[in-house]
Amino acid sequence: MPKRTPGQPRAAWDAIVGLARGCFTSPGFSLFTTILTGWVLAPGRRTVTAMICAADPEGSRAHDAYHRFFRAARWSTNALWKVLVPHMVAVLCPTGTVVLDVDDTLYKKSGRRIDGAGTFRDAVRLTRNKVVYATGLNLVIVTLGISPPWGGMPIGIPVGVRLHRKGGPTTLDLAEEIICELASWLADRDFVLCGDGAYAPLAGRGLPSTSVTSRMRRDAALYEAAPKKTGKRGRPRKKGKRLSSPVAMAAELLDATFTSVTLEWRGGTKDLLVWSQQVLWYTVDKEHMVQLVIVRDPTRRMHDDFFVTTDLDASPAWVASHYAGRWCIECVNREVKQVIGAEDPQCWKYKGPERAASLSLWLYAAIWTWYIPTHGSTTTWIPRPWYRKKTTPSFLDALAALRRCLWSERIMPMSSSGPLNPKIIEGMLDALSRAA
Numbered sequence: 001m002p003k004r005t006p007g008q009p010r011a012a013w014d015a016i017v018g019l020a021r022g023c024f025t026s027p028g029f030s031l032f033t034t035i036l037t038g039w040v041l042a043p044g045r046r047t048v049t050a051m052i053c054a055a056d057p058e059g060s061r062a063h064d065a066y067h068r069f070f071r072a073a074r075w076s077t078n079a080l081w082k083v084l085v086p087h088m089v090a091v092l093c094p095t096g097t098v099v100l101d102v103d104d105t106l107y108k109k110s111g112r113r114i115d116g117a118g119t120f121r122d123a124v125r126l127t128r129n130k131v132v133y134a135t136g137l138n139l140v141i142v143t144l145g146i147s148p149p150w151g152g153m154p155i156g157i158p159v160g161v162r163l164h165r166k167g168g169p170t171t172l173d174l175a176e177e178i179i180c181e182l183a184s185w186l187a188d189r190d191f192v193l194c195g196d197g198a199y200a201p202l203a204g205r206g207l208p209s210t211s212v213t214s215r216m217r218r219d220a221a222l223y224e225a226a227p228k229k230t231g232k233r234g235r236p237r238k239k240g241k242r243l244s245s246p247v248a249m250a251a252e253l254l255d256a257t258f259t260s261v262t263l264e265w266r267g268g269t270k271d272l273l274v275w276s277q278q279v280l281w282y283t284v285d286k287e288h289m290v291q292l293v294i295v296r297d298p299t300r301r302m303h304d305d306f307f308v309t310t311d312l313d314a315s316p317a318w319v320a321s322h323y324a325g326r327w328c329i330e331c332v333n334r335e336v337k338q339v340i341g342a343e344d345p346q347c348w349k350y351k352g353p354e355r356a357a358s359l360s361l362w363l364y365a366a367i368w369t370w371y372i373p374t375h376g377s378t379t380t381w382i383p384r385p386w387y388r389k390k391t392t393p394s395f396l397d398a399l400a401a402l403r404r405c406l407w408s409e410r411i412m413p414m415s416s417s418g419p420l421n422p423k424i425i426e427g428m429l430d431a432l433s434r435a436a
Contacts, residue, residue, distance in 0.1 A: 009375070009401070009405045010405050010409060012370055013370050013405065016084070016087070016369055020032060020079075020083055022079075023075055023079040023080055024073075024074075025074065028074065028075055031061070031065060032069070034056055034066075035066060035069065035359075038050070039340070039359075039360075040406060042055075042341075046342075046345060048345055050344075067347070070352040070355050071347060071349050071352035072350055077355055077358040078181070080358075080359075081160055081181075084365060086186065088159070089144065091372075097191065098182075099144065100144060100193045101142070101193070101325075101328065102140070102141070102142045102178075102179075103196065103326075103329045104141065104198075105138075106123070106124075106137070108122075108134055113348060114137075114353055115348065115349055115351070115352065115354070116165055117136055118136075118138065119134070120138045122134040137163060139162070141160070142158070143156035143158050143328070143329045144156070145329075149372065150391075150392045151392065153331075153392075154266075154267070154328045155368065156329045156332040157364075157368045158336075158362070158365045160181060162174035162177060162178060163354045163358075171198070172205075175195070175199060175202060180207070180208060183207075191207075191211070192210070192311070193207065193211070193213070194214065194323055195214050196215055196326070197215040200215065203284050203290060204288075211310045213310075213319055214307070215305070215307055215323070216306040216307060216308040218246055220245060220246055220281055221281075222244075222246070222249075223280040224241045224279070224280065225239075225240050226240055239280055239282050246292065249294070250304045253275060255273060255298070257275060258294075259275065260298070264321045264325075270324075272295055272298065272320065273295070274293060274296075275294045276293045276316040278290070278312060279292045281308065290312075291308065291309050291312050292308055293306070293316045294306055307320065342356075342357060364395070367395070367399060368395070370402065375393070380401045
């Protein structure tokens with residue numbers, strides 16, 4: 001990567017934020033940039049008032065203007081994604097197939113009158129024997145999966161989000177909407193989509209330019225391909241002979257019938273056994289065959305896993321490795337909530353809750369889109385004695401780098417005209433960049 005000049009990171013950030021200029025009126029864009037700056041710089045909880053204190057301490061605007069920006073201003077979250085996603089893909093994965101992951105997550109919100117909130121299953125707190133429910137916003141999220149220039153664990157970057165409301169479109173419908181939208185924005189690209197078992201029915205929805213990989217039900221009803229037409233009267237058969245369930249099928253297979261492979265597994269490698277067969281999963285897709293992949297741990301410490309993909313030419317090893325890479329979307333959900341503070345903005349009415357949640361994901365995506373090209377070839381974190389083996393940056397390091405950039409611009413003009421002690425400035429910037 002090219003050598004960075006001092007002003008290059010700030011110019012790159014301004015260019016990314018500037019992509020959204022056409023999505024707002026002139027006053028609205030000014031509020032938008034101030035809110036993003038406040039969201040990045042605010043320590044502690046990212047409430048709207050905390051953003052105002054960090055980015056507009058002089059009170060150049062009435063505080064209600066910032067609250068009104070979320071709940072009633074004239075702008076669209078889809079328009080924001082439409083300008084960011086093509087730029088992001090062009091910068092981070094300009095060629096090849098676009099890797100996507102899909103999942104839904106709960107943004108916890110307490111209160112009786114939060115627009116769009118409902119009671120949903122809390123996947124974070126549930127256990128094998130107990131289902132836990134919580135009140136909040138149920139969001140369907142699609143992320144772009146990339147291999148960072150520093151190697152290691154893949155990174156997930158949000159590219160679309162929808163709010164799932166009780167009685168409205170299902171999570172499958174919303175995921176399909178996002179994929180169709182992405183296909184229209186990136187008409188010249190092909191996609192591979194991965195989701196957990198709840199999103200396996202997407203394999204039968206005929207998503208444009210998209211192959212789907214998911215986990216298969218252990219008791220799935222599988223069939224052979226439909227026999228050829230006989231020419232006799234009556235409706236031709238739509239499915240062939242009934243096959244064993246995936247669990248029963250795996251129980252009949254000896255380890256010798258599997259293929260031993262070494263897979264890329266969440267930034268590392270893993271030795272596993274794989275086996276595959278084309279089957280008809282009639283309840284998901286009544287017309288097209290899918291590929292069943294059984295993955296077995298040679299040490300038998302883990303149960304057999306069962307995956308399905310609509311790409312009949314994909315190797316079983318790639319399917320297993322691709323599904324393992326889906327873990328990066330779980331990291332996105334955790335970091336957006338814990339580092340960005342996505343659940344903190346106290347918006348209750350109208351479009352406020354949905355917009356605040358979507359904007360937190362947009363900000364997360366914008367930070368990675370800024371950080372990887374500008375800092376991807378350098379060490380931006382300060383070595384700590386408790387991280388002796390740390391070799392790759394985290395999102396917290398990316399956020400700290402942006403904070404340092406923004407704080408430096410705000411502090412330097414207010415300093416005295418005399419020479420500044422570099423140790424004092426660096427120590428202060430380090431403390432401010434890590435304040436969270």
